[in-house]
Amino acid sequence: MTFAHPVSALRYWQQHAPEQVFLRQPQGDIFIEYTWHQVADESRRIASALTAMGFEPGERIAILAKNSAHWFIADLAIMLAGYVSVPIYASASSETIHYVLKHSETRAIFVGALDHWADQEKGIESDVVRIAMAAETMPAALQWSQLLKNNQPIAYSEQLDPNAKMSIVYTSGSTGEPKGVVMSFAGFTKASYHLIDQLDIHGRERTVSYLPLAHITERVYIQGTALFSGLISVSFVESLARFNTNLQSIKPTLFLSVPRLWLKFQQGIWQNIPPKKLDLLLKVPLLSRMVKNKIKVALGLEEARLLGCGSAAVSTELLRWYARLDIQICQAWGMSETLAYGTLNIPFNLKHIDSVGRTGKGAEIKVSEQGELLFKSDAMLTKYYLQPELTRQLYTKDGFIHTGDKAEIDDEGYVRITGRLKDMFKTAKGKYVMPVPTEAKFEDSSLVEQVCIAGDGLAQPVALLILSELSKEMDKVALEHKLAELLEHINERLESHERLAHLLILSDAWTPENGLLTPTLKIRRHKLEAKYKSLFMQADEKIAWY
Template identity: 30%
Template sequence: MPANHDTSFVDHLEPNVAVQFLNRVAATPGTEAFRFPRGEAWESVTWQQAGDRVSRLAAGLLALGLEPEQRVGIAAGTRYEWILSDLAVMCAGAATTTVYPTTNGEDTAYILGDAECRVVFAEDDEQIAKLREHKNELPHLAKVVTFDGATDGDWIIDLDGLAELGEAYLADHPDVIEQTAKSIPPDQLATLVYTSGTTGKPKGVRLKHSSWVYEGAAIKAQDILHEDDLQFLWLPMAHVFGKVLLSTQLACGFATAIDGRVDKIVENLGIVKPTFMGAAPRIFEKAHGRIVTMQAAEGGLKEKLFLKAFEVGIKVDKLKREGQGVPFLLNLQHGLFDKLVFSKVRDRFGGRVRFFISGSAALNSEIAEWFHAAGILILEGYGMTENSAGATVNHPEEYKIGTVGPALPGAEIRIGEGDEVQIKGPHVMEGYHNLPEETAKAFTEDGWLRTGDKGSIDADGFLTITGRIKDLFKTSGGKYIAPSAIESKFKAICPYTSQFMVFGNERNFVVALVTLDPDAIAGWAEENGQAGKSYTEIVSSPEVKALVGGYVEQLNARLNRWETIKKWEILDHDLTIESGELTPSMKVKRNIVEDNNKDRIAAFYV
């Protein structure tokens, strides 16, 4: 059993998220809670200031007649107002239903209608338009509260309008927030999160107050994060990975800088200088690719120095992780490279990062090792919407690269039939909303949550994920292929990749569809006489095909004979959330990509 796994905290959990938040405000009222961009500057608020605003908004919801467990939707990107709205819903005893701002009108209406939302926080006019267009499908929706959109003084009000309702309500009911918070039992519904679903209609996952409180407390119990940490938060709050980091913040008391604009992540890291950040692997792949291609573009002595630095760094790292001593000269070289190369890599991320947390998909271990060699630790964790995001996580003092860590204290992981990873603990969902048959299918007969992931647990309790069971396929020669393992290997080799998708079910060889990162390949085009050309023109050029072909050869040299990529093609567009080929949490919808390209894939085998 790994260290820091005392489970006694489970017996002393706060009863719900509302009490957890009010206790945090009372414990550290004057310390910084959140900071967020206002124009070009960053504004900061204390826990007390956040608490006062949340209390007024929560009272406003109660003034609208909201009752326990009734659903309130939030259709918005990640920003300070999202957090305020969610905490207000918690303190009013209602339940948050999350909607990605990129979700189309039809699916937005389905989610909010299925959840029977009474109130919806809508970010702007674009989100309001979806509600107007589908108003007939939302019979329960009584009020819309907008952050930036136009109000109408009736159906649509703004946050200040909701706060004014709350102030009047508090004047007549001064202790209503405290009393409401105390009245929420641990097993009351807190959040209804709809899985973005790679197939079929999204399912509403019912998560209780006790699950969120447990998640934050489990991280605190392991002494991973502290009050003096500073988080940079960009993750979609409509996804459980973002939401669990809020629970962790309430438990640990650190400050969070919030800005959901993905294109601003690197710039913001330099400004905010956080001590940690959660991210999907795509962010690390992109950063790795950007740094490697920039050095390659410089060429000459700088590139040689850079490559030598990482050769030495990875060698030193390996010796240390195996508990071996580092020879004197190698150590000397490493110290020099740390000053000349690695410190500059760390500075790109603000220079103060203690670690990153990677989740939502598998991170390639070679990319993790590359960052580690530069002195940047990426702790990989694992979980799913159905268990409130966190099931396992590596610890800063005890981690194994390539694994997703041990189970959280107070919870359990086991390997079931067909090597399926199964989960049990306080973080597991109550079930799927209005879907009893789907709920029954999600659990084993003895009550463990089925994850649908294939994995193994080592002697120290560390879990390794092999891939989605449904994604594994068998060639016509009878060999099993785990596509995600091959795909992540390619991303570590080729710094220009955006996506690499492997197919070959019941076929006699394996093929791949490739998309390149638009920014990275535009940089390559600048250096190679193709500046100003469109993405489609660049990726269809013979030079780029030769470039990618070289990386495919490198990949094949690392694979078993039956796994090698015999044929491949670069798509004329990158996958996007808008095209429906990626989920909002940046997972590839493999079945949609395969369907969209079925003729192209079939042509590989002619």
């Protein structure tokens, strides 16, 4: 069964699989389960409430909340009522919230569970109607429970336009103001079906939704594949503190993550089994099997058949380290503009573990003379919202889009991303440096949690580092000796103009809340460089502490 529109899929599952569990919301030690009938019924009641507010068809309704069953339901309600959703990252600052709401001309906003709503509500002007989800959140004029009680389910429309706007997905703004990527129902549908095919979803699956639903990857890989396949139960996590407990309970068969979380998992494993001891255990066949299984159970991944990693560059050595544990992590590449559909290393190919895989059905890639990856598929953005000149600049004359990524494609079609064109900088010697490959080399070290390579106008680049929890337990003299060894080891593998002059060890964390990471945990390079540029000139030791 295939559908041309997400509302058609919802209608079908409500009618043909009403008692099948679709969403699972944690509450303490239990999960509240929502069947397809319950999800459809609540979505249709909230949709009735929205239409009663008198908004014109196509008007924008925002969602500002952590991932939850109600996030899915609110999104479906917006579709059912004929409006356009505008997801906003739950960690967004009041300034970003204000910008997105004004730029998208949003009329109403769903607000749900948030960590800093008292600061964030300053970004919502009084003329934007607030609707509070069933969660502790900011004051709102309308309450979810009352809307459910006071409204009957809206009738399913017989006039569904696949080419209509479904959502305006704002980019995370790693290099400036967020851009509004307009996604049509047709684009969302095609991208979702392509992924259902590539992920080989043909039987019952379990997954967990915790990466931001305001980001295109979670929206298509998780929400889209679950909605159209009807085969995936989607569970959510209660909090960061209970993440691992929830994951152990869910036992996902499909699990997607970002490099930073895979690094966190690795550091957690090392805290329980130090690296040297783990290496020794893995060399003993019987013990190796037991240790691998114990680690998978501890992570909650013992039943996972497919593991993924994307959003930012990841160290090949980290992936190889996991492969030794029989944890095969497939890299993928995509963008908001490609609706997350791009390339995947699926099925997992150890020979090409350093690549982001190959294109799937309906997609084409090539590399320009400048080394930029160019991409085209039948599932892409419609345009940038209210930015026609940016839309024009995005496309090549033959219909490919400029991705901004430098890449190589081998004879088998596997793609290796070598950096971002905008990240490249020139040293005082006139030599260009791509920071991402050097940053990836630091990910092989248990000492480092976050890294940013900078050096525009310097004689040699420098590395800004946030140390791992493991390193903080070490004696400072011993730690400094290890860091010096790390610097020497990395510099030996770099060209002369790329070699690092200093390691700048910073004490303050980089987080989405302080604006130094995007909501998808990528570094905001321009903000880091601006914040710490004064330190670049001060450093007079190989290892400098701040």
